[in-house]
Amino acid sequence: MSQKDFRDLFLENILNFLWRQWSALGVLGEARTKDPWIYDPEPMLLFTLEMGRYEPRLFDEVMDWLVVNGRWMDMQRLRGILRGKEETTRNLLGAAATFLMTSKDERKWKNLARSCKSHVSDAAGNVEALFFGKDGKPHPLSKKPDAIFLTYGYNRPQLEVRRMTREVPVTSQSTVRFLLRALFGIGSRSECLAYLLTHEGGHPSEVAKGIGISIRGAQDALIELSKSGLILTRVKGRRKIEYWLSRERWWEFLSRGSITEIEKPIWIDWIALYSALSKVWVTLDDLGREEKSDYMRSSKLRGCLETVGNEFAKSGLDIPSIPGKDITPEEYERAFEAFIVNVFGAG
Numbered sequence: 001m002s003q004k005d006f007r008d009l010f011l012e013n014i015l016n017f018l019w020r021q022w023s024a025l026g027v028l029g030e031a032r033t034k035d036p037w038i039y040d041p042e043p044m045l046l047f048t049l050e051m052g053r054y055e056p057r058l059f060d061e062v063m064d065w066l067v068v069n070g071r072w073m074d075m076q077r078l079r080g081i082l083r084g085k086e087e088t089t090r091n092l093l094g095a096a097a098t099f100l101m102t103s104k105d106e107r108k109w110k111n112l113a114r115s116c117k118s119h120v121s122d123a124a125g126n127v128e129a130l131f132f133g134k135d136g137k138p139h140p141l142s143k144k145p146d147a148i149f150l151t152y153g154y155n156r157p158q159l160e161v162r163r164m165t166r167e168v169p170v171t172s173q174s175t176v177r178f179l180l181r182a183l184f185g186i187g188s189r190s191e192c193l194a195y196l197l198t199h200e201g202g203h204p205s206e207v208a209k210g211i212g213i214s215i216r217g218a219q220d221a222l223i224e225l226s227k228s229g230l231i232l233t234r235v236k237g238r239r240k241i242e243y244w245l246s247r248e249r250w251w252e253f254l255s256r257g258s259i260t261e262i263e264k265p266i267w268i269d270w271i272a273l274y275s276a277l278s279k280v281w282v283t284l285d286d287l288g289r290e291e292k293s294d295y296m297r298s299s300k301l302r303g304c305l306e307t308v309g310n311e312f313a314k315s316g317l318d319i320p321s322i323p324g325k326d327i328t329p330e331e332y333e334r335a336f337e338a339f340i341v342n343v344f345g346a347g
Helices: 002-023 041-055 054-072 075-082 086-102 106-118 173-184 190-194 205-213 214-227 247-255 270-289 296-315 328-346
Strands: 234-235 241-244
Touching: 002 054, 002 270, 002 328, 041 054, 041 075, 041 086, 054 086, 054 106, 075 086, 106 214, 106 247, 173 190, 173 247, 173 296, 190 205, 190 214, 190 241, 205 214, 205 296, 205 328, 214 241, 270 296
Parallel strands: none
Antiparallel strands: 234 241
């Protein structure tokens, strides 16, 4: 497989994967609510804004979703995940937040838009096309660009949302994060509960890392939750306090049914996984622009794919493992192709 074909394979599978994820949350498309994991809207949004530049319809449908369902987004968590991201990601989120602030909910999006805008350099003389073809070529610049995106250095046609998105369905186990936010409010309490519902227990530092907030924030939330008597504590290893809950009783309550009928979803660290996938894409896109040896190509892929494989391995999903270090570059690329198709493909 050529380097360009390799790049195109990854892009097509990732875009299809994102379409399915967002469709399950209400975006117009083929809804899929049978995924075995809990959806995580904040890191998925950041990754979609990056990859949606190669799929304008996906980009705009997600903006439509935010107009209809943006109230579910956790602003504090979104800002936390944004730290350390590239300037491009910050600018894309800033443009989206500014649009939402002016068209939907100024109070919710104002601080995020202001924070992103404060990091933007003068974009007047450095405007680029927002969208690309799947071949990587930029779309022609619009003669009537969207003024909001233009302030962030992106030229695109005027964005108009149709409000065709459905409300997020909270009847699926995969959307339990939204159910928890409806019950306990948007914030650290809901995130801590989502973590504990899919783990045997956790120390505040483990929970904080998994949900993408500060250790102090996780600890304070867990202490408050434990005062209810429904979140329990125990000592585990070197006298560290671990928090846990009765998952059977909680899932029975949240599912409004018999525990024997519940298919409890799987926890995946989407913050780490989407970050790793973003690095894979940057690597593949760079490799696709300049032909390199099989050895150089497989060497770069091995490094950025390690996190992807580790995160899926920890989830317990029955998927092919990331190829090891003891195979040839040709074998590695074939194995990587199979991995991408199996994990993110339409199957």
